[in-house]
Amino acid sequence: AQKVTQAQTEISVVEKEDVTLDCVYETRDTTYYLFWYKQPPSGELVFLIRRNSFDEQNEISGRYSWNFQKSTSSFNFTITASQVVDSAVYFCALSEARWVGANSKLTFGKGITLSVRP
């Protein structure tokens, strides 16, 4: 069975601080996808990034960066120079990498509530 653990439940930082959100996953599949989603107070779930299990290259997108390490089954997310608008719940998720027509479910972690204070 697949499992996603986000051990941190709530994080509070002051604006401009860097913050890292941890994600550890379990799966028996050799091919899978990992995701991060952001849920601001408005409630909509916003897709941030997808990483497949073959690609351990770290990625940077503006103030966001992701560190994927298969050896430790982790997919951590760092926000550099945080801003108040980053305040949201962040979910890490995992799915099998199946063909498009197959039913491939997303398994979500419990989410991390990030509060960025001015």
Next chain:
Amino acid sequence: SAVISQKPSRDICQRGTSLTIQCQVDSQVTMMFWYRQQPGQSLTLIATANQGSEATYESGFVIDKFPISRPNLTFSTLTVSNMSPEDSSIYLCSGRLAGNTQYFGPGTRLTVL
């Protein structure tokens, strides 16, 4: 990416009534999903909406309580039947595109009195 809309965005309903939530995707998607998010919790998959066949329900969810329709590749509905206060949640639909990426609608906030 995909743009997904849901109607209604929120509703307050009386116990024992039913509510149908609509989900519209701006492009054809092979898979659509319905999730429930109880207050302060993560997302729980209710069912996969299959086009042209019955939905596939997860453990703990049944068709009589959550009937789903999927008449075409861009539209689905979820009905929450015979509601009780325990059904108060956010209900989200998603559509899956290439790379198994799911894009989500804005959610429907349901309060049952």
